[in-house]
Amino acid sequence: xxxxxxxxxxxxxxxxxxxxSTKLAAETLGIDFVEMKSAACCGAGVVSEKSPLLADAxxxxxxxxxxxxxxxxxxxxxxxxxxxxKTECHINGDEEYKKKINxxxxxxxxxxxxxxxxxxxxxxxxxxxxxxxxxxxKVTRPLKGLKCAAFYGCYVLRPSxxxxxxxxxxxxxxxxxxxxxxxxPVYYPSRTKCCGFPIVMMNKKASxxxxxxxxxxxxxxxxxxxxxxxxLCHLNLDSYQPEIDKLLKKKYAIxxxxxxxxxxLALGHTPKELEMDKHIVSTAKVNHILASQ
Amino acid sequence: xxTFRIKRYNPEKQPEAYYEDxxxxxxxxxxxxxxxxxxxxxxxxxxxxxMSCRSAICGSCGMKANGHALLACQRQASSLLDxxxxxxxxxxxxxxxIKDLVVDFKPFWEKIDRIKxxxxxxxxxxxxxxxxxxxxxxxxxxxxxxxxxxGNCYSDCNTLEVDGxxxxxxxxxxxxxxxxxxxxxxxxxxxRELSKPGGIWDCTHCAECVERCPKPARPFYRIKxxxxxxxxxxxxxxxxxRHALSFTRSVKxxxxxxxxxxxxxxxxxxxxKGLLELVPVGLRMLLKGKIPPIIHKSIDDVKDxxxxxxxxxx
Numbered sequence: 309x310x311x312x313x314x315x316x317x318x319x320x321x322x323x324x325x326x327x328x329s330t331k332l333a334a335e336t337l338g339i340d341f342v343e344m345k346s347a348a349c350c351g352a353g354v355v356s357e358k359s360p361l362l363a364d365a366x367x368x369x370x371x372x373x374x375x376x377x378x379x380x381x382x383x384x385x386x387x388x389x390x391x392x393x394k395t396e397c398h399i400n401g402d403e404e405y406k407k408k409i410n411x412x413x414x415x416x417x418x419x420x421x422x423x424x425x426x427x428x429x430x431x432x433x434x435x436x437x438x439x440x441x442x443x444x445x446k447v448t449r450p451l452k453g454l455k456c457a458a459f460y461g462c463y464v465l466r467p468s469x470x471x472x473x474x475x476x477x478x479x480x481x482x483x484x485x486x487x488x489x490x491x492x493p494v495y496y497p498s499r500t501k502c503c504g505f506p507i508v509m510m511n512k513k514a515s516x517x518x519x520x521x522x523x524x525x526x527x528x529x530x531x532x533x534x535x536x537x538x539x540l541c542h543l544n545l546d547s548y549q550p551e552i553d554k555l556l557k558k559k560y561a562i563x564x565x566x567x568x569x570x571x572x573l574a575l576g577h578t579p580k581e582l583e584m585d586k587h588i589v590s591t592a593k594v595n596h597i598l599a600s601q
Numbered sequence: 602x603x604t605f606r607i608k609r610y611n612p613e614k615q616p617e618a619y620y621e622d623x624x625x626x627x628x629x630x631x632x633x634x635x636x637x638x639x640x641x642x643x644x645x646x647x648x649x650x651x652m653s654c655r656s657a658i659c660g661s662c663g664m665k666a667n668g669h670a671l672l673a674c675q676r677q678a679s680s681l682l683d684x685x686x687x688x689x690x691x692x693x694x695x696x697x698x699i700k701d702l703v704v705d706f707k708p709f710w711e712k713i714d715r716i717k718x719x720x721x722x723x724x725x726x727x728x729x730x731x732x733x734x735x736x737x738x739x740x741x742x743x744x745x746x747x748x749x750x751x752g753n754c755y756s757d758c759n760t761l762e763v764d765g766x767x768x769x770x771x772x773x774x775x776x777x778x779x780x781x782x783x784x785x786x787x788x789x790x791x792x793r794e795l796s797k798p799g800g801i802w803d804c805t806h807c808a809e810c811v812e813r814c815p816k817p818a819r820p821f822y823r824i825k826x827x828x829x830x831x832x833x834x835x836x837x838x839x840x841x842x843r844h845a846l847s848f849t850r851s852v853k854x855x856x857x858x859x860x861x862x863x864x865x866x867x868x869x870x871x872x873x874k875g876l877l878e879l880v881p882v883g884l885r886m887l888l889k890g891k892i893p894p895i896i897h898k899s900i901d902d903v904k905d906x907x908x909x910x911x912x913x914x915x
Binding site: 317318320321322323324345346347348349351352353354355356357358359360361362365366369412413415416418462463466467468469476477497501502504506507509510511512513514515517518521547548550551586587588 | 891
């Protein structure tokens with residue numbers, strides 16, 4: 309399997325451990341990820357606030373780059389996934405708009421087709437029959453006894469009319485992957501909720517309360533850790549967890565893992581290799597459960 | 602036989618809500634509302650809920666099924682059953698229950714009132730006949746005009762769950778109806794008001810409102826449209842607008858987000874209180890080596906990205 313990897317910005321910035329673990333997981337699984345080094349930021353739904361056309365043009369350029377490579381495009385961020393799919397949906401349903409976008413791209417030598425490359429989140433690949441088979445073959449350290457609470461991230465699920473990720477109200481992709489890794493999925497109501505990150509600069513209290521309520525739900529459902537496919541969710545759930553604790557005064561601390569970290573752990577990589585020591589909330593509990601197997 | 606697990610509440614009899622199961626054979630093709638009517642007519646006449654048109658027009662029968670808001674008259678009951686043949690019915694969220702499935706819509710309507718839901722055509726004397734719009738002008742407000750005020754979006758809004766001050770998706774969608782109306786002359790004042798705390802920039806992008814909206818109104822898209830107008834109108838003196846402008850500038854300069862610059866510029870360089878709020882998380886990340894690289898690198902071929910910005914006059 310070979311894909312054009314759209315890393316997104318945060319995997320090269322505040323969550324570099326995501327990039328490290330993605331590379332290790334892909335290498336060990338034998339999946340070839342070719343990094344798209346000239347792809348621009350997806351805009352995170354923010355650039356479109358300034359100009360919807362600009363956001364679509366930048367994302368169409370990214371999709372065109374993957375199409376030119378003849379590869380499907382893989383994302384490692386729910387936000388990037390959602391934005392690229394949204395652009396695809398906007399353009400593919402409107403021939404006039406497609407012409408306008410291609411006119412803009414043509415001076416850079418790009419051409420958006422819209423049907424040559426499929427846009428997939430890494431979890432889509434892993435949850436596919438081929439991905440599941442691959443995990444079955446490659447898992448060397450089943451994560452027995454580790455109870456994992458999935459946190460999907462809004463953009464892969466909603467608006468569902470723009471996404472073909474999973475059932476927006478009852479997704480199973482992440483939990484299916486957890487099971488294939490030997491871990492135990494924990495189902496809890498907040499797994500499809502918002503982490504609050506998009507408004508952390510505008511309404512911090514509401515943002516942290518959202519994240520805190522979701523984490524508390526995971527803790528009360530018996531999870532050992534939360535696992536997310538979105539680095540922005542990771543920032544709010546992990547980096548802000550000490551402030552969430554001060555705000556909600558619930559006295560809990562729960563590690564938050566990136567999905568590729570969990571996958572790579574089951575493939576035999578060590579927490580140190582996956583830079584789990586860089587997380588704000590200690591992942592010692594996860595390490596301890598794995599060590600006691 | 603299906604089980605309808607309904608959340609009951611009657612404060613005159615007992616202060617706590619409880620769940621009651623009703624078993625029912627679902628008639629072929631019956632909607633959830635048909636089934637609830639059957640339960641009321643044949644099993645318990647005290648069950649309270651709102652309903653009227655049975656055709657997804659009046660917006661009265663909003664309720665939660667399996668945790669998500671919907672119009673009971675718009676969904677086949679059989680499609681809602683879980684693997685045990687049960688559907689859980691609860692009142693809409695983010696509003697206070699009055700009895701069983703009936704909630705108090707007062708805050709919902711107060712927020713609709715707050716956005717001034719009427720045309721403000723300005724000081725010019727009215728035309729002799731009606732104020733007309735071209736089809737293109739109407740298209741800008743067509744979707745939001747379809748809102749039936751069912752409250753489903755308000756019920757499942759993630760921001761409202763933690764902040765009752767948020768205007769919420771229905772009121773903001775209604776606001777877009779006037780912000781983008783070619784006949785309204787108060788656009789600037791409207792977006793200035795809507796940019797204050799509790800307004801557009803407190804929307805957390807969860808898009809639950811799009812999922813729950815039974816009509817094409819889809820409030821999240823409307824909120825984004827107001828944001829664009831607010832930025833065009835120069836209403837920039839707030840964290841949300843500064844965030845959008847800083848983000849876009851960053852992509853223009855390097856093709857990618859500058860994560861060190863964005864929080865500072867969103868808060869504003871002279872917003873000492875806001876900047877101090879960034880210190881704890883910044884320090885934690887610094888100590889763990891999570892601060893994004895100080896030297897911000899551009900993507901390859903950033904020239905082409907800059908060209909697109911230039912072509913679009915951005």
